[in-house]
Amino acid sequence: MFYRKNLPGWERAMRTILGVVxxxxxxxxxxxxTVGYLIAAxxxxxxxxxxxxxxxxxAMAGRRLSSS
Known part of the structure; x- marks a missing residue:
């Protein structure tokens, strides 16, 4: 199943970097x-x-990328 992207490039980069942190x-x-494992998850x-x-x-909140 393919989903339409709803995150801009800068936010995707920030999520990846902060996820590693x-x-x-x-x-x-x-x-x-347990808290450490929850933060890592x-x-x-x-x-x-x-x-x-x-x-x-x-997506549940209705956020979409602008088509421009």
Whole structure:
């Protein structure tokens, strides 16, 4: 199933970069804690949305890219 991208390029880059930071902080800054694993999992989701350019929550809110 293909989804239409709803994230601009700059936001995709920021989500990817911040996702890596979140994973590093969750695994190395808070090692072995549940909160650390939750932060790392959230970072993984941020990386995936940045990589694919589609955010399900943005789609539910009706966000679309301008066609220009």
């Amino acid at each position: 979140m994973i590093a902080y969750g695994l190395f800054g808070m090692p072995g804690t 959230t970072g993984a989701v941020a990386i995936l949305t940045g990589f694919f350019g589609f955010c399900p929550m943005c």
